[in-house]
Amino acid sequence: xxxxxxxxxxxxxxxxxxxxxxxxxxxxxxxxxxxxxxxxxxxxxxxxxxxxxxxxxxxxxxxxxxxxxxxxxxxxxxxxxxxxxxxxxxxxxxxxxxxxxxxxxxxxxxxxxxxxxxxx
Numbered sequence: 780x781x782x783x784x785x786x787x788x789x790x791x792x793x794x795x796x797x798x799x800x801x802x803x804x805x806x807x808x809x810x811x812x813x814x815x816x817x818x819x820x821x822x823x824x825x826x827x828x829x830x831x832x833x834x835x836x837x838x839x840x841x842x843x844x845x846x847x848x849x850x851x852x853x854x855x856x857x858x859x860x861x862x863x864x865x866x867x868x869x870x871x872x873x874x875x876x877x878x879x880x881x882x883x884x885x886x887x888x889x890x891x892x893x894x895x896x897x898x899x
Contacts, residue, residue, distance in 0.1 A: 787829065812859050813886040819858050824848050836869055850875060859883060 781791040789795070801807075826844040833839050852873035856863040862879040866872065 810882050810886050812883045814890040816858050816883060817887040820850065821854055822848065823851060825851075830872065832870060850877065 781789055781795070783789050825847055827847045828844050829841040830838050831841075852863045852875040855875055856873070859880070862876045864874045864876070866874075
């Protein structure tokens with residue numbers, strides 16, 4: 780069972796997962812991102828608020844600031860665009876699938892491991 784609280788956070792007894800079956804995938808290739816891109820990432824600490832667009836297209840922020848750490852979607856889009864959802868900036872907000880960042884982090888660790896092995 781999943782419950783969404785007033786702030787929009789999903790809670791559940793089990794974790795949410797996505798299908799990752801090879802049979803559902805085509806055009807499979809190695810991730811082109813790795814250590815170089817990871818070194819460009821800029822983790823941030825920030826206050827995050829919920830928001831919406833009013834009838835005139837202005838952003839209206841709710842008074843529900845929450846201290847968070849993470850990334851700014853627009854910054855990530857410039858480095859690893861596949862993990863940021865394309866939107867119409869006049870009607871929607873950017874969203875970031877930071878779970879997909881795991882593949883880039885694994886590739887960066889593999890690159891570092893290869894460099895360490897070369898030095899040994």
